[in-house]
Amino acid sequence: MTSAIASPPRDAGSTLPGTRLDWIPLALIPAIALLALPLVSSLPTWVTLSVAGLAMGMMIFMMASGLTLVFGLMDVMNFAHGVFISVGAYAGASVLTRMTGQMQAESVLSNLSAMVPAVLAAIAVAGLLGWFFERVVIRPVYGDHLKQILVTMGGMIVVEQLIHVVWGPDIIPLPRPATFTGAFFLGDAAIERYRVLAVIVGLAVFAAMWLLLNRTRIGLLVRAGVENREMVESLGYRIRRLFVGVFVAGSGLAGLGGVMWAMYQESVNAQMGMQMMVMIFIVIIIGGLGSVVGCFVGALLVGLLANYTGFLAPKLALGSNILLMVLVLLWRPRGLYPIGKG
Amino acid sequence: MTPERMLAPMLSLRDVNTHIAQYHILHGVDFEVPRGSLTMLLGRNGAGKTTCLRTIMGLWHASAGSIRVDGRDITRAETPDVAQLGVAYVPENMGIFAGLTVRENLLLAARAAEPDAKRLDWIFGLFPAIKTFWNALAGNLSGGQKQMLAIARAIVEPRKLLLVDEPTKGLAPAIIGNMVEAFKELKRTETTILVVEQNFNFARSLGDLVAVMDSGHIVHTGGMDALAADAALQTRLLGFSLDAHQ
Amino acid sequence: MLARVLSGDFPRSRALAVALVVILVGLALAPFIVPGTRSLTVAAKVCVFVLLVASYDLLLGYTGIVSFAHTMFFGIGGYGVGIAMARMDSTWGALAIGVLVSLALSAVIALAIGLLSLRVRAIFFAMITLAVAAFFQILASQLSGITGGEDGINFKLPEALRPATSFFEATFFGVAVNGRLVSYYLVFAVALAFFLVLLRVVNSPFGRVLLSIRENEFRSEALGYRTVTYRTVANCLGALGATVAGILYAIWLRYTGPDTTLSFNIMIDILLMVVIGGMGTMYGSVIGATLFVVAQNYLQDLMKFASNAAQGVPLLPNLLHPDRWLLWLGLLFIVCVYYFPAGIVGKLRAAKEKP
Numbered sequence: 001m002t003s004a005i006a007s008p009p010r011d012a013g014s015t016l017p018g019t020r021l022d023w024i025p026l027a028l029i030p031a032i033a034l035l036a037l038p039l040v041s042s043l044p045t046w047v048t049l050s051v052a053g054l055a056m057g058m059m060i061f062m063m064a065s066g067l068t069l070v071f072g073l074m075d076v077m078n079f080a081h082g083v084f085i086s087v088g089a090y091a092g093a094s095v096l097t098r099m100t101g102q103m104q105a106e107s108v109l110s111n112l113s114a115m116v117p118a119v120l121a122a123i124a125v126a127g128l129l130g131w132f133f134e135r136v137v138i139r140p141v142y143g144d145h146l147k148q149i150l151v152t153m154g155g156m157i158v159v160e161q162l163i164h165v166v167w168g169p170d171i172i173p174l175p176r177p178a179t180f181t182g183a184f185f186l187g188d189a190a191i192e193r194y195r196v197l198a199v200i201v202g203l204a205v206f207a208a209m210w211l212l213l214n215r216t217r218i219g220l221l222v223r224a225g226v227e228n229r230e231m232v233e234s235l236g237y238r239i240r241r242l243f244v245g246v247f248v249a250g251s252g253l254a255g256l257g258g259v260m261w262a263m264y265q266e267s268v269n270a271q272m273g274m275q276m277m278v279m280i281f282i283v284i285i286i287g288g289l290g291s292v293v294g295c296f297v298g299a300l301l302v303g304l305l306a307n308y309t310g311f312l313a314p315k316l317a318l319g320s321n322i323l324l325m326v327l328v329l330l331w332r333p334r335g336l337y338p339i340g341k342g
Numbered sequence: 343m344t345p346e347r348m349l350a351p352m353l354s355l356r357d358v359n360t361h362i363a364q365y366h367i368l369h370g371v372d373f374e375v376p377r378g379s380l381t382m383l384l385g386r387n388g389a390g391k392t393t394c395l396r397t398i399m400g401l402w403h404a405s406a407g408s409i410r411v412d413g414r415d416i417t418r419a420e421t422p423d424v425a426q427l428g429v430a431y432v433p434e435n436m437g438i439f440a441g442l443t444v445r446e447n448l449l450l451a452a453r454a455a456e457p458d459a460k461r462l463d464w465i466f467g468l469f470p471a472i473k474t475f476w477n478a479l480a481g482n483l484s485g486g487q488k489q490m491l492a493i494a495r496a497i498v499e500p501r502k503l504l505l506v507d508e509p510t511k512g513l514a515p516a517i518i519g520n521m522v523e524a525f526k527e528l529k530r531t532e533t534t535i536l537v538v539e540q541n542f543n544f545a546r547s548l549g550d551l552v553a554v555m556d557s558g559h560i561v562h563t564g565g566m567d568a569l570a571a572d573a574a575l576q577t578r579l580l581g582f583s584l585d586a587h588q
Numbered sequence: 589m590l591a592r593v594l595s596g597d598f599p600r601s602r603a604l605a606v607a608l609v610v611i612l613v614g615l616a617l618a619p620f621i622v623p624g625t626r627s628l629t630v631a632a633k634v635c636v637f638v639l640l641v642a643s644y645d646l647l648l649g650y651t652g653i654v655s656f657a658h659t660m661f662f663g664i665g666g667y668g669v670g671i672a673m674a675r676m677d678s679t680w681g682a683l684a685i686g687v688l689v690s691l692a693l694s695a696v697i698a699l700a701i702g703l704l705s706l707r708v709r710a711i712f713f714a715m716i717t718l719a720v721a722a723f724f725q726i727l728a729s730q731l732s733g734i735t736g737g738e739d740g741i742n743f744k745l746p747e748a749l750r751p752a753t754s755f756f757e758a759t760f761f762g763v764a765v766n767g768r769l770v771s772y773y774l775v776f777a778v779a780l781a782f783f784l785v786l787l788r789v790v791n792s793p794f795g796r797v798l799l800s801i802r803e804n805e806f807r808s809e810a811l812g813y814r815t816v817t818y819r820t821v822a823n824c825l826g827a828l829g830a831t832v833a834g835i836l837y838a839i840w841l842r843y844t845g846p847d848t849t850l851s852f853n854i855m856i857d858i859l860l861m862v863v864i865g866g867m868g869t870m871y872g873s874v875i876g877a878t879l880f881v882v883a884q885n886y887l888q889d890l891m892k893f894a895s896n897a898a899q900g901v902p903l904l905p906n907l908l909h910p911d912r913w914l915l916w917l918g919l920l921f922i923v924c925v926y927y928f929p930a931g932i933v934g935k936l937r938a939a940k941e942k943p
Contacts, residue, residue, distance in 0.1 A: 077711040140926060145710040147925055149654045153859055154922040161915035165906040217449075224439045224450055231437035234399055235495075236425030236453050274852070278722040281715040318726040322719055339441070 025336035047189035055195035057303025058202020062257030066250015072226035072290020080156035082273030088255020089262035091125035111177035126255025288335025358407035385555035428502035440481025641873035643829025649868030652802035657717035663849035665834025670844035698827035702820030740845020866931025
């Protein structure tokens with residue numbers, strides 16, 4: 001009885017397309033990789049670059065996904081999203097620098113015993129800051145974009161300064177854990193261990209988000225809320241609570257991305273979040289504001305392109321993502337996966 | 343239920359005023375929807391009918407006056423609370439979640455539990471297209487199918503009061519016929535219904551009672567039959583446009 | 589007479605009028621009141637930033653658009669002069685070419701950005717301008733053959749503006765009449781003139797249309813104003829103002845580089861100045877820029893004193909550390925956005941109306 005709605009009714013023949021994934025943007029990822037292969041001309045180099053690009057893309061995805069969901073759900077653009085990245089990185093670094101023993105040990109388990117608490121600390125501190133930020137800074141300016149931009153910029157300035165107050169003004173060096181340092185060889189291709197870890201974590205985050213969004217009732221609510229907030233409320237759901245949850249989760253994810261990025265860069269500084277913001281904005285614009293799948297595809301495209309151009313034409317590398325954004329917007333003005341606002 | 347509550351109308355508006363930004367839209371709206379009735383809210387474009395429904399739903403808040411549903415004051419209530427009292431709302435643009443499947447749209451509307459097979463079969467009987475396109479993306483449905491889904495969503499669980507904004511808007515005559523049948527079936531379940539309508543033929547074939555709005559006021563209330571029989575009154579209240587409607 | 593100069597837009601508050609007169613007189617007589625290189629540089633910086641912030645206020649306060657590309661236009665001015673002077677010879681002719689080319693370039697870019705992205709929502713415009721500004725920053729650092737990369741460009745000014753050029757043997761009220769003094773008054777006069785032009789713009793019928801668009805876009809559109817056109821024109825005017833400010837700053841510093849013009853930190857400084865001074869007031873840019881530049885140069889001394897006094901209390905010395913002055917301005921900024929949208933100027937004007 002209860003499963004009546006979960007399973008299709010007898011003789012339910014759906015002649016309309018039911019698949020919701022548009023595969024063309026997804027196909028761009030292998031397309032760009034294959035296009036780069038003859039240009040790079042060396043297979044091992046290409047493999048190395050591709051892994052580096054995927055790793056970078058995965059970390060950008062972690063940092064950007066929360067921002068795009070928050071925008072989709074509540075029409076709020078948080079220009080201070082970058083500070084959650086920085087704060088997460090600092091929180092993680094605080095744990096890691098106290099556990100140098102476990103970090104330097106040549107044992108994966110021992111390394112993980114430092115990294116897991118560091119990652120949890122990053123998520124927790126960034127999430128907590130997100131909760132506070134939503135209540136104090138953003139709540140009074142719902143519906144007013146101009147004030148949102150200004151107030152979140154102000155919040156960014158203040159939190160960045162507070163980072164200096166709490167953690168000091170200097171860059172904190174952050175060595176990678178011993179077993180994730182260096183590279184291994186796949187044929188002739190050198191692959192950095194840490195990058196493989198980043199890809200695994202990124203895939204896990206994406207898979208978890210995808211399952212949450214597509215297989216749970218909360219996910220259903222979030223997807224519906226992104227499309228039409230008013231209608232979700234008219235159906236009797238308190239979307240505010242949902243929004244706070246998404247905001248906190250998104251901030252936590254940014255914190256996770258922050259600590260991952262910090263270990264990748266092997267250092268932490270207060271501006272690192274803001275330095276990522278331009279790239280994050282580009283990624284979520286490319287993906288289509290509000291779309292998690294779009295954000296994922298956009299992040300991977302940006303990551304791959306940055307690494308290929310970095311090798312082929314270093315001078316172009318930093319600007320490559322902007323060129324990509326322009327091209328994507330010329331093709332699809334609302335991004336790869338535009339969200340239909342009902 | 344106390345006898346007073348039973349006798350009290352399902353919905354009553356008393357001197358409701360609504361402002362949107364600096365514009366004063368509703369100027370003291372007064373009317374009632376008795377239990378189990380189907381009331382038609384008619385009026386020209388811009389008379390304030392949609393604003394009226396949105397104010398009841400709490401999507402806009404009344405600046406003065408009071409709104410009661412089933413005896414409870416909901417004037418200041420937030421939209422989810424109004425919905426949880428048992429009010430279902432079908433907005434003018436239908437509010438279909440285009441990126442969700444038909445099934446997911448209905449699943450979301452069923453708050454308490456997944457609807458049982460009997461209720462679903464009843465809905466499939468009203469709107470066979472829902473069954474046919476069960477796993478299709480709602481955004482790919484035709485206009486008429488979307489409207490059916492929107493109404494199905496509102497009745498997927500039993501509700502006290504249905505607010506429906508222009509269910510016939512943009513629909514082909516044949517589909518409007520289906521819609522009439524569906525509403526007749528709904529009336530048999532004694533659900534209280536308030537429908538905003540422009541299509542007078544549709545309104546005439548379904549309405550028990552009627553309220554007519556003009557410039558943010560209620561200018562007439564009474565039985566549908568009386569209005570249907572009085573061409574002069576129709577012309578005075580609604581203008582000629584409605585006769586031209588079909 | 590005064591009404592014409594100020595375009596009928598009076599301070600409307602005695603305290604504000606006094607503050608403005610003090611700032612104006614202070615800047616006009618700066619070389620005589622506060623001799624010394626550091627003080628004169630502070631004064632010149634105030635002049636430049638008043639113009640820069642006023643031109644930003646035209647966008648943010650009067651038109652309601654948030655652009656993060658203002659430093660880009662500031663940079664175009666600086667680099668235009670810098671590149672022209674360094675590539676050609678240090679003559680007035682080269683200066684003129686640099687000025688004209690950078691103004692033309694700014695106008696074209698502002699026009700393009702405006703036409704392409706001012707139709708979309710404020711948030712989208714903000715993100716796009718942020719990306720464009722970042723791109724320009726990258727361009728400036730990558731094309732090091734032309735721009736000098738991270739090091740920027742040092743260049744020589746025309747003879748009359750060089751510090752070593754002395755016009756009289758004697759001093760004038762104890763101040764040497766040299767190219768430095770001429771440079772300062774050039775900066776002061778041009779900044780003042782363009783500030784008055786902007787004041788005229790916002791008080792013209794054009795400015796009133798901008799305000800009505802900011803208040804209610806739908807209504808303005810319904811009244812038949814082509815809002816995109818108005819916004820694009822405003823965007824171009826704002827960009828030109830920023831370019832002139834960039835030109836003046838480069839002339840004063842005899843240098844242009846990413847840190848003095850293109851840096852995102854400068855963008856944040858501009859935001860702080862315009863909001864704290866008062867959005868949509870023009871005079872707010874004078875108050876905001878003066879306060880900020882003075883704070884930047886002198887508040888830190890005060891905080892050092894306070895920080896030392898607070899030694900021993902946990903965290904407090906860090907909070908009062910001279911390098912944390914932005915923290916306090918940031919908090920003031922947030923408070924302003926919430927409670928005093930018209931900033932200090934709005935507060936002063938409101939105080940006058942109460943009694």
